[in-house]
Amino acid sequence: MLRRIKIGKVTPRYVKTWAVINALAVVVGMAGGLGAIVFRMMIGVNKFIFFENLLKSLPHLDIYGHNILLIAIPAIGGLIVGPIINRVAPETKGHGVPEVMEAVYLRGGVIRKRIALIKILVSSVTIGSGGSAGREGPIAQIGASIGSLIAQILKLPSKYKRLLVVCGLSSGIAGTFNAPLGGALFGLEIFYRGIEAFDAVPVILASVVGTAVATTYLGPTPAFSVKGLSLTFSAAELPFYFLVGVIFGLIATAWVKFFYFMEDLFERMRVRDHLKPAIGGLMVGALGMFFPTYGIMGVGYEGINAVLAGHFPIIILLTLGLFKLIATSFTIGSGGSGGVFAPSLYIGTMLGGALGYSLHALFPWLIKEPLAYSLAGMAALFSGASQAPLTLMIMIPEMCDNYSLLPSLMIACITSFFTAHAFLKGSSIYTLKLERRGINVKVGRPLVLDSISVGEVMERRVVAVKPDMPLSALELLVNETNHTGFPVLEDNKLIGVITINDVIKVPSQIRSKLKVKDVLPRRKLVVAYPDESLSIALDKMYEEGVDRLPVVSRERPDKLIGIISENDIITAYRKAVLEF
Numbered sequence: 001m002l003r004r005i006k007i008g009k010v011t012p013r014y015v016k017t018w019a020v021i022n023a024l025a026v027v028v029g030m031a032g033g034l035g036a037i038v039f040r041m042m043i044g045v046n047k048f049i050f051f052e053n054l055l056k057s058l059p060h061l062d063i064y065g066h067n068i069l070l071i072a073i074p075a076i077g078g079l080i081v082g083p084i085i086n087r088v089a090p091e092t093k094g095h096g097v098p099e100v101m102e103a104v105y106l107r108g109g110v111i112r113k114r115i116a117l118i119k120i121l122v123s124s125v126t127i128g129s130g131g132s133a134g135r136e137g138p139i140a141q142i143g144a145s146i147g148s149l150i151a152q153i154l155k156l157p158s159k160y161k162r163l164l165v166v167c168g169l170s171s172g173i174a175g176t177f178n179a180p181l182g183g184a185l186f187g188l189e190i191f192y193r194g195i196e197a198f199d200a201v202p203v204i205l206a207s208v209v210g211t212a213v214a215t216t217y218l219g220p221t222p223a224f225s226v227k228g229l230s231l232t233f234s235a236a237e238l239p240f241y242f243l244v245g246v247i248f249g250l251i252a253t254a255w256v257k258f259f260y261f262m263e264d265l266f267e268r269m270r271v272r273d274h275l276k277p278a279i280g281g282l283m284v285g286a287l288g289m290f291f292p293t294y295g296i297m298g299v300g301y302e303g304i305n306a307v308l309a310g311h312f313p314i315i316i317l318l319t320l321g322l323f324k325l326i327a328t329s330f331t332i333g334s335g336g337s338g339g340v341f342a343p344s345l346y347i348g349t350m351l352g353g354a355l356g357y358s359l360h361a362l363f364p365w366l367i368k369e370p371l372a373y374s375l376a377g378m379a380a381l382f383s384g385a386s387q388a389p390l391t392l393m394i395m396i397p398e399m400c401d402n403y404s405l406l407p408s409l410m411i412a413c414i415t416s417f418f419t420a421h422a423f424l425k426g427s428s429i430y431t432l433k434l435e436r437r438g439i440n441v442k443v444g445r446p447l448v449l450d451s452i453s454v455g456e457v458m459e460r461r462v463v464a465v466k467p468d469m470p471l472s473a474l475e476l477l478v479n480e481t482n483h484t485g486f487p488v489l490e491d492n493k494l495i496g497v498i499t500i501n502d503v504i505k506v507p508s509q510i511r512s513k514l515k516v517k518d519v520l521p522r523r524k525l526v527v528a529y530p531d532e533s534l535s536i537a538l539d540k541m542y543e544e545g546v547d548r549l550p551v552v553s554r555e556r557p558d559k560l561i562g563i564i565s566e567n568d569i570i571t572a573y574r575k576a577v578l579e580f
Contacts, residue, residue: 018201021160021163021164021202022201022202022205024150024151024154024160024164024167024202025163025164025167025201025202025203025205025206025209026205026206026209027150028143028146028147028150028164028167028168028171028206029167029171029205029206029207029208029209029210029213030171030209030210030213031143031146031147031150031168031171032139032142032143032146032147032167032168032169032170032171032172032174032175032206032210032213033171033172033175033209033210033211033212033213033214034213034214035116035120035139035142035143035146035172035175036139036142036143036171036172036175036176036210036213036214036218037175037213037214037217037218038120039120039123039124039135039138039139039142039176040135040176040218042120042121042124042128043124043127043128043135043299044128045124045128046077046124046125046127046128046129047127047128047129047298049128050073050076050077050128050129050130051073051130054073054076055067055069055070055073058072066289066290066292067289067292068289070130070285070288070289070292071282071285071286071289072282072285073129073130073281073285074129074130074131074280074281074282074284074285074288074297074331075278075279075281075282075285076129076278076281077125077126077128077129077130077131077277077281077336078126078129078131078276078277078278078279078280078281078282078334078336079275079277079278079281080125080129081122081125081126081277081336081337082273082274082275082276082277082278082335083274084118084121084122085122085274085277085335085337086273086274086335087274088114088118089112089114089115089118089119089122091111091112091115091141092115092118092119092122092123092141092337093335093336093337094137094332094335094336094337094433095133095134095137095332095338095339095340095430096119096123096137096138096140096141096337096339097136097137097140097141097190097339097430098430098431098433098434099111099141100140100141100144100165100169100191101190101191101430101431101434102434102437103144103148103165104162104165104166104191105434105533108158108161108162109147109148109151109158109160109161109162109163109164109165110148110152110161111144111145111148111149111165112145113145113149113152115141115142115145116141116142116145116146116149119138119141119142119145119337120138120142122337123135123137123138123337123338124138126277126331126336126337126338127298127299127338128298129281130281130284130285130288130297130298131277131280131281131284131297131298131331131336131338132284132288132296132297132298132300132324132327132328132330132331132338132343133299133328133331133332133336133337133338133339133340133342133343134299134300134338134339134340134341134342134343134344134345135176135299135338135339135341135342136173136176136177136186136339136340136341136342137338137339137340137341138337138338138339139172139173139175139176139339140169140172140173140186140339141169142172143168143169143170143171143172143173143210144165144166144168144169144172145168146168146172147164147165147166147167147168147169147206148161148164148165148168150164150168151164151165163199163202163203164202166187166188166191166199166203167187167202167203167205167206168206169186169187169191170183170184170186170187170188170203170206170207170210171183171206171207171209171210171211172210173186173187173207174206174207174208174210174211174214175210175211175213175214175215175218176214177223177395177398177399178211178214178215178218178220178221178222178223178398178399179211179223179394179395179398179399180204180207180208180210180211180398181204181207181394181395181398182391182392182394182395182396182398182399183207183210183211183395184200184203184204184206184207185388185390185391185394185395186388186391186395187203187207188200188203189388189390189391190386190388190391190430222398222399222400222401223301223399223400224301224304224305224308224399224400225305225308225309225400226308226375226400226401226402228308228309229308229369229371229372230368230369231369231372231375231402231404231405232368232369232404233404233405233406233407233408234366234368234408236366237366237367237408238407238408238411240359240363240366240367240373241376241408241409241411241412241415242411242412242415244352244355244373244376244377244380244412244415244416245380245411245412245413245414245415245416245417245418245419246415246416246419247355248348248351248352248377248380248381248383248384248412248416248419249380249384249415249416249417249418249419249420249422249423250419250420250423251347251351251381251384252380252381252382252383252384252385252416252419252420253384253419253420253423253424255325255344255347255381255385255429256385256420256424256427256428256429256432258325258329259328259329259332259333259340259429260333260432260433261329262329262330262333262334263329263332263333265333266279266280266333266334266335273335276334276335277331277334277335277336279334280330280331280333280334280335280336281330281331281334281336283326283327283330283334284296284297284327284330284331285297287323287326287327287330288323288327290323291303291320291323293306294306294320295320295324295346296320296323296324296327297327299342300324300342300343300345300346301342301346303320303324303346303349303350304345304346304349304374304378307320307349307350307353307371307374308349308371308374312353314354314357314358317350317351317353317354317357318350318351318354320346320350321346321347321348321349321350321351321354324343324346324347324350325343325347327343328340328343328347340385340429341382341386344378344381344382344385344386344429345378345381345382346378347381348374348377348378348379348380348381348382349374349375349377349378350374350377351377351381352373352374352375352376352377352378352380352381353370353371353373353374353377355373355377356369356370356371356372356373356374356377357370359373372405372408375396375400375405375409376405376408376409376412377412378396379392379393379396379409379412379413380392380409380412380413380415380416381416383412383413383414383416383417383420384416384417384419384420384421385420385428385429386428386429386430387417387420387421387424387426387427387428387431388428389413389414389416389417390413392409392413393406393409393410393413393414396409397409437531449533449534449535449538449569449573452533452534452572452573453530453531453532453533453534454528454529454530454531454532454533454534454536454537454551454562454564455530455531455551455562456572457534457564457568457569457571457572458528458530458551458561458562458563458564458568459562459563459564459565459568460561460562462487462550462560462562462563463477463481463483463486464486464487464488464489464560465477465486465487465488465489465498465516466488466489466490466516467488467490467495467515467516467517467520468515468516468517469515469516470512470514470515470516471503471506471511471512471514471515471516471518471519472511472512474486474498474503474516475503475511478500478503483548484499484500484501484547484548485497485498485499485500485546485547485548486498486499487550487560487563488516488517488520489560493558493559494525494527494550494552494557494558494559494560495520495558496520496521496525497525497546497550498516498519498520498521499546502519502520502521503519505519506519525550526540526544526546526549527549527550527551527552527557528540528549528550528551528552528564529551529552529553529554530551530553530561530562531554534569534572534573537549537564537569538566538569541566547565547566547567548563548564548565548566549563549564549565550562550563551563551564
């Protein structure tokens, strides 16, 4: 009877909470869909300004049939966005998804209120002026910012802030690509790394509403046209799609590594940060002027549709794919603002088409439609690069409005995922940016520990010892505090850590004659940083066989600011599980 009464009282409140969350998801979905519309319009406006007005007002400087002044257009766009990004909203730099991840994992879903508007501005200028970047990263950040803003206004708990951020992100992506299921899976697979029914319902609702709102204005036309292709599933071709997965898993690995290599190159460049996007724009223009109508500049969908509509020589397909890979790395690596989804699809389409034509030449009796491998290539490349195979195997058929190749895409995506995973070790094109900051969000890691920083949990009142302390006094300190290790400070600088095991190794009859400095081990000092996640700190403890780590400042590695133990991490985990 007591149990029935308790359930009767709790259930209505629980149902009411989820009814409110689902209603908010619908509101966020509408806002995300509107954000997708505004963003697409802004790209169109900027494209008109830069190419229809500015470029045509300049004299036509023709060299071997190419207008060399086209080089200047993306550079001018870079000159505009560079100062805005660096002075107003640094979070809008790059492709946006890592910043949303950081907000979800470490900031309780809180995103600064200005981000949505600034992201619309700088990304639309970057893409509209010819920068090689996609719409998905910006619209993900725009939708996420709207979801976060609504959650902050209503002062919702962190759990629901995170959920509305993912709702906003998914609705924006679903709306801009006319792919409601793909948008929902993008949010759930990349941000939640797993699907729970209660979290999935609001995200799916937001994605469907976002798609409905966006397509009301933009139209229900699929992103890619495959009407001229004879796409049918053939069991005999499955081994070739397995090969596609392996090859594109390797290409995805190379793509991710090259992308961050270029970002590092620009970071090391001795030029003011606000000028770097202009330098990247010059390089993009230099590549794009050779293929001005094939999507090297901008999002690139016109190039994808051109390839899917007609026969291109293999050498042209390879050149377009390579140029797009380099151009995107220049645009985003230099500090421009835009996504990597559309460029990845472009690269996959070109290289997949080249592979399809090659296989058709070798096995003409088996390969009936070479361009089917373009679709497999675009799905497989991004599955490996993003480590999100479910999203791509669903989203590509949605974007093409054709599901006949779904079994083949499943083979290619899963194989590419595992191939890239083996080389990237669980990292992705989205997570590497955060991992470099000490935020461990690799595939397969416990999300809760990734969402809490060392600085939130560490003990700031540290019991430290000095090198001149007698070992006998240290033994008394162990008994008094129950601590098994202590940082050693000399002139307020951290010089090492001494543990009870270091003391035990010394024969008891001579301990009274020795001091801490006499037995302080010379091993490498392992420390934690306040901005690292708890999962990284726990890994360090396991690798070194210790149960606590000193926490130091990154700027001054000898400055002790706290200490963290296994017990601290376990306590934080238990508390967070109830809130997450």
